[in-house]
Amino acid sequence: MTETLYPDFGVLLVDDEPDWLGSLTLTLETAGGINNITTCSDSRQVLSILEEKRIGLVMLDLTMPHLSGEEVLAQIAERYPDTAVIILSGLNQLETAVRCMRLGAFDYCVKTDEEERIVGSVLRAIRMVEMRSEFQEMSSRLISRELSHPEAFSAIVTGDRSMLDVFAYIEAVAKSPQPLLITGESGVGKELIAQAVHRLSGCRGKLVTVNVAGLDDTVFADTLFGHVRGAYTGADQARRGMVEEASDGTLFLDEIGDLSIPSQVKLLRLLQEREYYPLGCDLPKRLKARIIVATHQNLSAKEGEGKFRRDLYYRLRTHRVQIPALRERRGDIPLLLDHFLAEAAEALGKKKPTPPKGLAQFLSTYSFPGNVRELKAMVFDAVSVHRDRMLSMDSFVKAVESAQAEAGPSTAAPPRQNPFSGFDELPTFSDAAAFLVQEALARANGNQTLAARLLGISQPALSKRLKMMHS
Ligand SMILES: Nc1ncnc2c1ncn2[C@@H]1O[C@H](COP(=O)(O)OP(=O)(O)OP(=O)(O)O)[C@@H](O)[C@H]1O
Structure with a gap:
């Protein structure tokens, strides 16, 4: 079985001492699980390797013949600014370390440092490169x-x-x-x-x-x-x-x-x-x-x-996504309704029924504490009991009413603020009632039976109120 490579970009180790390259490779593999490693003992070849391979992190020795680590670092910083560089030096020299960091090095380690310190630095650099590339990819997707x-x-x-x-x-x-x-x-x-x-x-x-x-x-x-x-x-x-x-x-x-x-x-x-x-x-x-x-x-x-x-x-939570509740994306309700009607019809060997006018609108007024799963169950239940071409509204209304009754008055809907609390001047009873009726009719797409249900009154009571409003 081929082993999964970690990280998914290459880590390039550059040192003129092959023995050190071997032991560093082993340390990174065993202590850090890092196995996507390329080694190079001639610093003049670094740029061509970066040209050919997808390298995200370079570990550079400071003292090398031909091109010193500092010179290679400057070239990488200029041509491959997204590649992280860790300097590995034989000596702990503060001045050199500061100079390297100014040139853009991610970290400066001394070869005699504890293994944990070197591996920790490499893992942090890998994480930084990963996060940078996720961020770039995500922003370009969000833009496009x-x-x-x-x-x-x-x-x-x-x-x-x-x-x-x-x-x-x-x-x-x-x-x-x-x-x-x-x-x-x-x-x-x-x-x-x-x-x-x-x-x-x-x-x-x-x-x-x-x-x-x-x-x-x-x-x-x-x-x-x-x-x-x-x-x-x-x-x-x-x-x-x-x-x-x-x-x-x-x-x-x-x-x-x-x-x-x-x-x-x-x-x-x-x-x-x-x-x-x-x-x-x-x-x-x-x-x-x-x-x-x-x-x-x-x-x-x-x-x-x-x-x-x-x-x-x-x-x-390194990477995390929060999936919004169905009531926070009510626009999905008609799409899901249509999708589940087709799915239920196929599963039950029936013809896809036509939903009654205003059904999606009615469902949009419900808070769906069980989210998409609850909507799916409602649709499957309605399709399994229906016989005519047109789906009945009744089974949906019953499902919503019984779910609300089960949840009890305090949890049937999300906690609401008093909509009048911010008003300087309160509307009269009849004005407030008229606004409510208008809103319910708009939400029910003009369907009076639905609007009456939303308002918690009977349909005759709603039509009486409508007559009063229009007289
Ligand atoms: N956007 C969607 N499109 C189609 N089907 C969906 C959608 N969202 C959820 N479903 C269906 O709703 C049901 C519940 O979905 P799922 O099991 O993925 O939810 P969940 O968030 O994992 O729930 P739980 O927290 O209870 O495990 C499944 O049958 C799934 O196929």
């Missing part, structure tokens, strides 16, 4: 408002601007090896987003989904890391963990907000060390999967309450 791979999002029905911005962001970060955090209320389509990211990532492996809600720590470790035969009583067979199942692919951990603290520690270790031990096994295995996590919970609040580890939270 065009997607390079719209087909990756074909399962997600939307015309909403903020969703399209989410798509643009996802295209920019899809190939990053860092985790992606997807947040949003239940039913907004987080799993569909994870599928799109996996498709765009170009990973050859599978997308493996694990819902971690309700898994206790032992089951979590066993599910993710697997075990060897005989690891515990009853472990008659070895089990491959989901991390291994997702090799060269994507591991999608859903409901991450419910993860217990001990499991959070295990996940953090996996992300930091990119290694794990199947239960009962002394040899570590390498993490070769991209990690995507999702939650409907507010992780930042959980972190504040001490229920989610800060270090894990910050690691997970």
Whole structure:
């Protein structure tokens, strides 16, 4: 199996001592998981390598024959300003370090520095280059408002601007090896987003989904890391963990907000060390999967309450997207309605029914606490019971009313402000009623039955009021 390259751009090591190049390569591979390395022992060749290969980071020795590290640094800074350079010197000379930083070096390390210091600097430089390229890619997409791979999002029905911005962001970060955090209320389509990211990532492996809600720590470790035969009583067979199942692919951990603290520690270790031990096994295995996590919970609040580890939270949110609730993109309701009518008709072997006039308008007045999933269920239910060519409005009205009754008056709708609180002068009762009626009729597209429902009055009461208004 070919190993996934990290980072996805090359790291060029330049030093006239081949032994040092060999030992630095080994250190970066073993301590930093960095395996996309090119070496060069003749500083005169650096520019032609940069010309030919996609190099994002150069580690330059300072003292070299022909062209010194400082001279090469100046050339790189001028011709390849997006390439990060770390200077590696045999001597700790403050003056030289300052000069190199002024020339644009990312960092200055001394060869005798601790391994941790050198590897840490390289990992930070890699992250900076990755972030810079994501930022450039995202801004160019946001400016052009065009997607390079719209087909990756074909399962997600939307015309909403903020969703399209989410798509643009996802295209920019899809190939990053860092985790992606997807947040949003239940039913907004987080799993569909994870599928799109996996498709765009170009990973050859599978997308493996694990819902971690309700898994206790032992089951979590066993599910993710697997075990060897005989690891515990009853472990008659070895089990491959989901991390291994997702090799060269994507591991999608859903409901991450419910993860217990001990499991959070295990996940953090996996992300930091990119290694794990199947239960009962002394040899570590390498993490070769991209990690995507999702939650409907507010992780930042959980972190504040001490229920989610800060270090894990910050690691997970390197890339993050927030999927808006359906009530924040009501323009999607008619599109989704049409999509689910076709899908339900096909699944149930029926002809696609014609929706009653005003249905989309009626649905747009509802807050959909269950988001797209709730709309989908409503449509499937209505299509399964309908018999005529025209779909009945009734099953939708009943579904909305029973959901509202179930939620109770305080949660049926999002908390509202008193619309009159900012008024200097209050309208009269009859003026306020007239405004309400007009607004309800506009929202119901002139449909009086719907408008009456929105106002919580009977249709005869509404027509009486309309007569009064017009007399
Ligand atoms: N924009 C969309 N277009 C088409 N189908 C959608 C869209 N958004 C969601 N769905 C459908 O709605 C249902 C719920 O979506 P999904 O499971 O992705 O939500 P979720 O945010 O992951 O929910 P949860 O937090 O409960 O896991 C699925 O059947 C999905 O196919």
